[in-house]
Amino acid sequence: MITMDDHTQPAAVRARGIVKSFGTGDTQVTVLRGIDLDIYLGEMLLLVGESGGGKTTLLSAIAGILDIDAGDIDVLGVPLSRLPPGKRTVFRGQTMGFIYQQFNLLPALTAAENVAIPLLIQKIGRHEAIQRARAMLDRVGLEDRTEFLPKNLSGGQQQRVAIARALVNEPRLLICDEPTAALDGPNGQKVMALLREVGRSPDRCVVVVTHDSRVFQYGDRMARLTDGRIVGIESIVREGTA
C-alpha cells in the first residue's frame, strides 16, 4: 500500500534544483531537469522510473561522483556539490558506502580483502582492516567464505560481499544502484532485507535505484523519475504496519 509523504526525521540529503546535461551542441542531452529531493535519516528511499529517466545520474550526483551543472546538494549538512573534488572524495570515503549492480569486486582479492578496501583507503592497518572485514562478512552470513575469491562465490554471495564492503566503515549514507538486478528472486529479497535493516538505523539512510517491483516493499519512500523530473514521492506502508 502506498501513501503520500509525511516525514519528521532530519534530512541527510537535501538536493535543490539539480540540473545535469551530457554532451554539447546538437548532441546535448539534459538528463536531470531541476530535481528537488530530501532523503531522511532512518529511511530507505527507492528511486524508480523508466530507463533513461535519470535515476542513476541523480544517484551519482547525490554521491558526489558526478559534477552537476546547476543546483545544490547538501549531504549530512555538508555542501557536497560545492566541495573541491579532493575534499569530496575524502568526505565520500568517510560517510558513504556503495553497492553496485555489477558488484565491482576486485577479482584478485579475497572476500575479506575486498571488504577491507574502504578501511585501507582510510589508512587503517591491513591486519585490523582484515579483522573488521571478517567480522562484517560474519554479519552478512559469509563467515565461511572470507578467503574465497569472487569468482568462487555465487552472485548472491558476491553481492553480500559488496554489501559488507559498503558497510564496513559504518557509512551514514548507503548508495545502492540496482542491487538486485544481477540476482535471482530469493537472493534479491535477502539482499533487500539486509539493506532495509541498515536503513532502519536512526543515524543512517539508504538510497536505492531499482526498477525491480518485487523489492518495492522494502523501501520507506519511493521517488519516481520520468524524463529527468521527479513526478511523485510516495511513502510505502507495509502490510500490517499501516
Added chain:
Amino acid sequence: MNYVALKMLFGDRAKYLMLLCGLTFSVMLIVQQGSIFWGLMMWSQASISNVNVPIWVTDPGIAQVDEVKPIASTAVDRVRSVDGVEWAVPLYKGLLRARLASGDYHQITLTGLESSTLIGRPAEVLEGRFEDILQPDAVVLDQWAVERMGGPGIVTVGTIFELNDKLARVVAIAKTQKSFTNIPVVYTTYERALRYVPRERRALSYVLAKAKDGLVVDDVIQRIREQTGLGAFTEEDFGVKTIMWVLKNTGIGINFGTTILLGFIVGMAIAGQTFYLFTVENLRQFGALKAMGASGLTLARMILLQAFTVGLTGYGLGIGLATVFGFLTARGGSLPFVETWQLLLLVLIALLTICAVSALISIVKLARLEPAIVFR
C-alpha cells in the same frame, strides 16, 4: 593500498607475465648489446690498456693507437727534458709476419719494450718468465698469439719461429686483454724489435712517460706538447680518442646504437601498451576505488607501484639473463662482453623511464575517469 595494488597486478597473471616478459626482454637486449658494445670498445683500446702507463707521447696527428705514425728517435730525450717528466721510454709497435717452423705465416703485432725497465710489459705472465725476454732472440707472446698461431701444441715456451728471416724464441706467454683486430702480439726489447723490422728513417712508435709525483698530469702533458711539438695524452684520453675513432669510422656505433634503441622502443611499446590495457580493463575497479574515497594521488601511487614493481622485477630478470648469456658466450674471451655498473645504471634509468611513461599514460586516463563509471 599498496597491498591492493600488488594483488591487482599479480592477480591478472596473463598480463603480468606479458608485461614482465616485455620488460625482461627489453632489459636483456639493452644490457646484452650494451655489454658487447662496451666490450668491443675495450678491445679497441686494448693496446693502450695492456701497456698501462700514465702518458703516451705520439705524432701530433695521430688518430688512434693502432694507426702508428712513427716519430723521430730523438723524441725520447726531448720528452725526458720536459720539466715535470719523471721518466720517458721508447715503445715500438708495428705489424710484421711471423713464419713458423711448419711454414705457416701469421701477421703479428711486434711490440718493443725498453730493455732496462721493460715498461709497458703485461702485468700477468701465464707461462715462463717475462724477464727472460732479455736473453738473445727472446720474445714473449700473449695468449691470443698462441691461440691464433695454432694453439699450445704448436706454439709454446721454447718454440722457435722467424720474424723477417730472423730467429725468435718464445720464452714466456703473457696474459693480455684481447684486441679489436685480434692480431697476435709478440713482445721483445725495443732494440731487438728495430732489428726485426726493415730499416726506416723513423722507427720510434711512441714515447711512454710518467709525470713526477705531486704534479698535475694534464699540466705536464701540456708542457710536453708545447716543448716537443708532439702529441701527448693520458692513458684515458688516448683510449677515448681511439674509441671515438672506432665509433666514427666504423658502423659499430650505429649498429649497436640501433639495437639498443630498438630494445628501448620495444620495451616502451610493450610495457606502455600492456600497462595501458591493464588499466583500461580495470577502469571499473579503479572507478569503484575512487567512488569509495580513494584519492587521485592514491590511485596514481598504486599505478606507479605496479609499474615499478613489474619494471624492477623485469630489470633483475633481464640483467640475470644477459649476465648468463655473457658468462656462457664470453667465457675464454671469444666474445667481448663487459657489463659495467655504469651500463646497469643507464639501463635502470631507461627502464624507470619506460615504467614512468607507461604509468603516466594510465594515470592520465585515471585522472580523467569519472567514478560514476561504476554505475553504468
